[in-house]
Amino acid sequence: MVWLVWSCLVGASSIWAAHVVALSARELPVDTGFRLQATLLALAVTFIGMFAGFALSTKRNIRLAPEFGGIVFGLTLVSMGLATSMAQAGAPTAGALPSVSLWSLLLGACLGAIALSFVPQLRAPRALASATAFLFLATMTLHLSVPAPIAPAAQVGSQQSPLSLSDGQMMMVALVICAMAVLFAATGCLLDRQRKLAARRAYSHLSLQDSLTHLPNRHYVQKIATELLERADHQGNACAVVLISLDQFKAINDLHGYRVGDTVLCSMAKTLTDNLGDTVFISRFYGDEFLVINPELETIDEAVEFARLVRSLARRPIQWHSYRLSIRSSIGLAVFPRDGNDLTKLVQRANLAAKQAKSIGGNLIQPYVTGMEEANRWEAGLASDLRNATLENQLSLVFQKQNLARTGDLIGYEALVRWRHAERGPIAPEDFIPIAERSGIILDIGNWVLEAACCEAVTWAAPVTLSVNASPLQFSRSDFVGLVSTVLVRTGFPADRLEIELTESTPIEDHERVHETILSLRKMGVRVAMDDFGKGYSSLNTLQAFPFDKIKVDRAFTRSLETDPHARAILRSAILLGHSFGIPVIAEGVETERQLQFLQEAGCQQVQGFLFGKHLLPSQIKKKQSRLRQTGT
Known part of the structure; x- marks a missing residue:
């Protein structure tokens, strides 16, 4: 808008001043002058009309806007020429005005429309040259609006106003006004350029500086x-x-x-x-x-x-x-x-x-x-292969027994995922699970494990519990509850037999979302256990923050309880915490009778480990249950 005002100011004052100079240079049979107010009014009309025409020509939401703007521009120029001619006191104009004005208005409007029709393509040199040429021709039409002098000098000498300026004086006024307009616009352009340079320097500085800490970025x-x-x-x-x-x-x-x-x-x-x-x-x-x-x-x-x-x-x-x-x-x-x-x-x-x-x-x-690059590339390559593992049937499940500590009776199985790489062979969970957590692939793996485990467990004859691990990343997803519900409906597995273990070995970031997810799962009848208690970042805070149905103590403490008094103290504390919260505690990693005996004496209700058998394949569980049915036990 500012540039448009400057352009119209310079253009209007230049064209108006040129016309005033042209009128002043005519040789007439009488002494002439210019009525100052009427001449300045012609300048104002020229500026307003030129601004309206140029502004209209840039409207892209109006059909034929450049052509309409050109018509306004052409009519404005011819009208200015006519008005300025009429403002020349003492100039003989009677008789020839109507016919001259009509043809000049028509020609000016046509040339103006053609000139501004090139506005949308002004970036092209040919369009710019064409627009300039037709603007020049449109400007020249204003001189056609000046009628020829026909009246004798005796008739017009008495019509001069005492407020009029002589031709020479008006010429000087026009040139001064034009010069002031050009100087004003040039000063504005210079200031605008300085402002842009300062802004560019400021933006350059900001682009190299952190906006929060004001340190370099x-x-x-x-x-x-x-x-x-x-x-x-x-x-x-x-x-x-x-x-x-x-x-x-x-x-x-x-x-x-x-x-x-x-x-x-x-x-x-x-x-x-x-x-x-x-x-x-x-x-x-x-x-x-x-x-x-x-x-x-x-x-x-x-x-x-x-x-x-x-x-x-x-x-x-x-x-x-x-x-x-x-x-x-x-x-x-x-x-x-x-x-x-x-x-x-x-x-x-x-x-x-x-x-x-x-x-x-x-x-x-x-x-x-x-060697860190090689390790990083190895991890990146493993993550890439892991993305296709679920699609290429490289993942499988094994199940580990969960038993009552006092009697040894079977109460459930925990589903554990295994990965056999097509080229590298079996890859340990402790190697690929952290990579899956960091890369986000754990979402796809977790979904696959949940559905595959429920599909297997629904075929078991004994109505035992199925435990499935889930990461905090899964619990933080708004669609996790819906996913669990869909899997249960699709597989027909009872919700009260499903137990989801929230792994506490990675930090829980979205506490509010995880809390809502746990409550929603419990409303469905699904139980939620806290896994890896004692190994995570803030076990006590996590236990206090979320309504768990079970505490699962990490195997590292179970394996060390025979030699490490600190491990025994942590196990006793975890069992007491479970009793105070009114929820059972299960200890994993039980491999010896001495470990089992300690846990029984400490009041641990449930245990899990190789003491009760190694991991079982789904087919082994079915064979075992089939033998039990045949023996009637």
Whole structure:
């Protein structure tokens, strides 16, 4: 709109001034002048008409808008020429006005319509040249509206107004007005260009800066990468590249809100900036990751010490009102030139090291070691193969008995998934389940296991319980309850015989969704057990937060209870917790009589392990039940 106003201001004043100059240069038999108010009114009409015509020509939602705008433009020019001619005091115009005006109006409208019809294609040079040519011709038509002088001088001499200006004076006024319009528009264009340059510089700065922490972002890191490494190389120094990845940052957002999460990030940025030297480069690299680069270390040992300093700063608690948040961070370290010669590779390797630190528990420093890329590629390849495992019938189920601790009676089976790779053979669950969790493939695997296990269990003669594992990721999905209901209907398996074990070895991030899912499952009659108690991130908090029907103690404590007093204490505490909550406790990993005896004495109600038999294939369960029916037991 601003550019349109400037264009019309310059165009209208230039065409009007040119016409005034042309009228002033005519040789007439009388002395003439211009009525100032009428002449300026012609200028205002020209500006308004030109603005209306140009604005109309840009309307894309009106059919033939450019042509209509051109007609308005052409009529405006001819009308201005006629009005300016009429404003020339003393000019003889009587008689010739109607016929001249009609033809000039018609010609101006046609030429204007043709000129502005090229507006949609103005980016093409040919269209621009054509539009310019026809605009020029349309402008020339205004001179056709000036009638020839026909009256004698004696008739018009007395008609001059005392408010009129002479031809020379009006010519100067027109040129001054035109010059002022051009100067005003030129000044506006200059200011607009300066504003755009300033905005471009501001946007460029913002594009290299994180808007939340005001630290440089990763785009700025890439921009100065060469300079940092050249400085370290020139001085013969080691350059430490430290990647800080916050552990469980999403849980902070979910539990306390995004405002607290933003406070954590800003506090982390301020702590690092205030305590590290000016020569240290600090960046918010991505989401909950910070990158710290120190190009002025002399040895690799100093790089390790620097990483420890960064870790101590990253672990400082953050105060938020009445909360005191403890921050855990997984830190990866790569060192120039030992681990790479360009920053891209160093950052990649520091990131691999941070992922490795997080995968083994987090809250520690992991330097990059040779072979991490191969391990990462192996995991990526395994994840790719795992996606097709359910489609290519590579997954299978085995079942492990669950028994009463006092009598040994069978009460149910737990379904366990196994994967036989087409080329690599059997792959242990502890190898592919974590990969499935991290990649999200656990959703497809979990759905397959649930349906396949229910299909098998519905054929069992004994009405025992079926336990199926599910990850927090599955519980966090809004469609999980619907999936379970669909599987139960499709297979005909009774809901009161299904028990879903929520694996507590991975963090539960969406607490509200998981809580709603558990309540909905219990309304259906499905029981929900807490799996891997004692091994997870916050077992007691999890047990308190969710209405579980059973506690399942991790096998690591059962296996160690004969030699580790701490394991025995944890088992006793878990059993007492179950009694206080009024829910049974099952201990897995029972392999010896001494372990069973301890659990019986501690009051554990249910047990599971190789003491009662190894994993059974579905066909073995059917054969065993068939033999029992034949013997009548």
